[in-house]
Amino acid sequence: MPAETTCLQVAILGPLPRIFSYAPPAHTGLLPPGIRLRVPFGKTTRIGILLGYGDCPTDIRLKPVETVLDTQPLLPEALQQLLHFGAHYYHHPLGDVWSTALPTLLRQGRPLPEVAIRAYQLARPEHLPPRPGSRQMALISLLSAAKPMTEIPTPLRSVLQQALKKGWVETRTLPNPSICAQPLPYPLNNEQSHAIQQLHQAQGFSCWLLDGVTGSGKTEVYFETIRPHLEAGRQVLILVPEIGLTPQLLARSQARFGRAAIATLHSAQGDSERLRIWTQAATGQVQLLIGTRSTLFVPLPRLACIIIDEEHDPSFKQHQGWHYSARDMAIQRARLENIPVILGSATPSLESLYNVQQGRYQLLQLRERATKASLPGITVIPLRRQYLQGGLSNTLLTACRDTLAADNQVLLFLNRRGYAPAVLCHDCGHLLQCPRCSAAFTWHRQQERLRCHHCGNETRWPADCPECHSTALITAGQGTEQLEEVLRQHFPHIPVWRIDRDALPGREAFANVLEQIHLNQAAILVGTQMLTKGHHFPAVTLVGIVNTDQGLFSADFRAPERLLQTVLQVGGRAGREERPGKVLLQTHLPQHPLIQKLATGDYQEAAQWLLQERIQAGLPPYTALTLLSAEAHQRAPIQRFLQAARHCAPASLQVSGPQPALLERRAGFERAELWIEAPTRQEMQKALRIWLPRCQQLPEARKVRWSVDVDPQSLR
Numbered sequence: 001m002p003a004e005t006t007c008l009q010v011a012i013l014g015p016l017p018r019i020f021s022y023a024p025p026a027h028t029g030l031l032p033p034g035i036r037l038r039v040p041f042g043k044t045t046r047i048g049i050l051l052g053y054g055d056c057p058t059d060i061r062l063k064p065v066e067t068v069l070d071t072q073p074l075l076p077e078a079l080q081q082l083l084h085f086g087a088h089y090y091h092h093p094l095g096d097v098w099s100t101a102l103p104t105l106l107r108q109g110r111p112l113p114e115v116a117i118r119a120y121q122l123a124r125p126e127h128l129p130p131r132p133g134s135r136q137m138a139l140i141s142l143l144s145a146a147k148p149m150t151e152i153p154t155p156l157r158s159v160l161q162q163a164l165k166k167g168w169v170e171t172r173t174l175p176n177p178s179i180c181a182q183p184l185p186y187p188l189n190n191e192q193s194h195a196i197q198q199l200h201q202a203q204g205f206s207c208w209l210l211d212g213v214t215g216s217g218k219t220e221v222y223f224e225t226i227r228p229h230l231e232a233g234r235q236v237l238i239l240v241p242e243i244g245l246t247p248q249l250l251a252r253s254q255a256r257f258g259r260a261a262i263a264t265l266h267s268a269q270g271d272s273e274r275l276r277i278w279t280q281a282a283t284g285q286v287q288l289l290i291g292t293r294s295t296l297f298v299p300l301p302r303l304a305c306i307i308i309d310e311e312h313d314p315s316f317k318q319h320q321g322w323h324y325s326a327r328d329m330a331i332q333r334a335r336l337e338n339i340p341v342i343l344g345s346a347t348p349s350l351e352s353l354y355n356v357q358q359g360r361y362q363l364l365q366l367r368e369r370a371t372k373a374s375l376p377g378i379t380v381i382p383l384r385r386q387y388l389q390g391g392l393s394n395t396l397l398t399a400c401r402d403t404l405a406a407d408n409q410v411l412l413f414l415n416r417r418g419y420a421p422a423v424l425c426h427d428c429g430h431l432l433q434c435p436r437c438s439a440a441f442t443w444h445r446q447q448e449r450l451r452c453h454h455c456g457n458e459t460r461w462p463a464d465c466p467e468c469h470s471t472a473l474i475t476a477g478q479g480t481e482q483l484e485e486v487l488r489q490h491f492p493h494i495p496v497w498r499i500d501r502d503a504l505p506g507r508e509a510f511a512n513v514l515e516q517i518h519l520n521q522a523a524i525l526v527g528t529q530m531l532t533k534g535h536h537f538p539a540v541t542l543v544g545i546v547n548t549d550q551g552l553f554s555a556d557f558r559a560p561e562r563l564l565q566t567v568l569q570v571g572g573r574a575g576r577e578e579r580p581g582k583v584l585l586q587t588h589l590p591q592h593p594l595i596q597k598l599a600t601g602d603y604q605e606a607a608q609w610l611l612q613e614r615i616q617a618g619l620p621p622y623t624a625l626t627l628l629s630a631e632a633h634q635r636a637p638i639q640r641f642l643q644a645a646r647h648c649a650p651a652s653l654q655v656s657g658p659q660p661a662l663l664e665r666r667a668g669f670e671r672a673e674l675w676i677e678a679p680t681r682q683e684m685q686k687a688l689r690i691w692l693p694r695c696q697q698l699p700e701a702r703k704v705r706w707s708v709d710v711d712p713q714s715l716r
């Protein structure tokens, strides 16, 4: 097609629902898809991604592209395809998908940084200065050593700059460092060897579920599986659900594979650092990349394998903007790159277990702890009529005392930050609620603030009850802050470490506390889910689940699955080395079937039971689910939009609602949703593709903010 009749198709970075056309800039040849362009947009300019060429509408004069920002596509073909798939599957604007996938600075139009490894060496002797000064002499003697040097001490940097200009020092680009593995510190056991053997045979795309009990040495299986890839100069990507886990895995990886060529990527890093690591990965300098969710979109030209650790974790699903599942997208990436992907967990998601049953994933099991330690026994403490202090029964307190007396550590799990989750009036029962949300205020005593955990709104403790003006305001229930206080009173000579986002806001603070814990002296760890994941605490022998019942009454159908996973994961921190561990579950409902399943500690059996329940209720993974959510300041426009949307839904979808969201009001917005079910994901996709454009056309759609969540992971 002659160039005059073609136009450029551009996805503007950001949540714009359509693709835009521009005239090609003058004097450029054929531009490759995947490069960034700066384009005029309204009164300003925006950055967009070139998707390809299209036919130019002859009646419209298209604006020309302002600047071409790249010569090469930012992402390789397979990753571009992955983003297209992600936009298509989750019904989200492609420009926003690209925007999520790119590092901030690239999104803002910055050029790719120079990351080649430079080394300095002396030029031939005849180029050296005839009468070098003292600092020049120092540089000459430093560089006279045989090897080119990459690091020049700061005092000599200015001389170096001069020398480079004058030409008596030259630069050289060094080849990328490569990985050299340390030998294994211990022999692998049979289950580990078997798993590794199978994984080494994997060729092309295949999906593996490594289902190994807590402490079974899954990390060692990952390492042995990827070792040959790394030694051959190929790349591996490991995704973890939370940034708290990256330093730990980084340290273990470095101990095994050395410091060169390993990097982590997570949201706590600055933009420049992130871009540098991104570029190093894209140029092959980083061979082992460990990161959270969006690390999935980093280009890795020699990618050999993807690992998703703690695959059951809901944090792999993004809850804002583009609602993608990094786990599911990782599987898609592996398919596009034709490589194996390993999902690891001690408590695999019901979806993954179902996919094993369907023959889509291959199962590898590790049933025993690698250290030969036995799994901790689980004992239920019925709370009815028991005297409680700060939510702790005498039985649990006594167990704590015994554990500490034996110089071991105790871990108490309570998934509630703050001092108390509610404040109410003792006279009239009025509950202090966030005015912007349908939720109670949490009392944070240290900061002396009532805080809403949903919108961040905060206020002081009021002088009296806003309803009846009584001054008898009291707290109800316990949070970690209160638990910490009660424990300090009970055990004044023992360190109590509170581990939650309030006590340890930064990554560094968390790392410092972890260091203290690893001194392995008698101590109590009190924490939220920050404590549950993947940590190895050798001295913890007692785990107490303070409020098990919290997870039994949620309206979210996944709550039982999450409870089961959380309890077994937290419990799995107990007795991981020589000293045997135990888990105590406090509950008011010892007869509840889920509590009984929990008490057996058998995840597989409990998970199969939950899967049966899902079949009977017609819920995922046996059906496909999508949520269409809408919010607005008033209820009426939401109702009108959702009713109208429901009205135009294809018959193949089963639509229920509108119903209020789990949190009916958040940050001043009323919220409601439609539940959309279809027998399979394929049928869901087919129907959504017909239906969502219709919803977009509805006049009611313009009066609300609405979004689609395909395969929702949690109701909120």
Ligand SMILES: Nc1ncnc2c1ncn2[C@@H]1O[C@H](COP(=O)(O)OP(=O)(O)OP(=O)(O)O)[C@@H](O)[C@H]1O
Pocket: 186, 187, 188, 189, 192, 212, 213, 214, 215, 216, 217, 218, 219, 220, 345, 346, 370, 371, 533, 534, 535, 536, 572
């Ligand atoms: N073959 C082995 N022999 C002895 N010790 C081992 C062996 N394999 C792993 N270990 C040790 O067992 C402990 C637990 O291993 P690892 O952390 O890999 O388990 P995991 O399965 O990832 O646990 P979790 O799911 O609970 O995080 C570690 O201290 C590890 O060094």
Ligand SMILES: [Zn+2]
Pocket: 434, 435, 436, 437, 452, 453, 454, 455, 456, 457, 666, 667
């Ligand atoms: Zn609020």
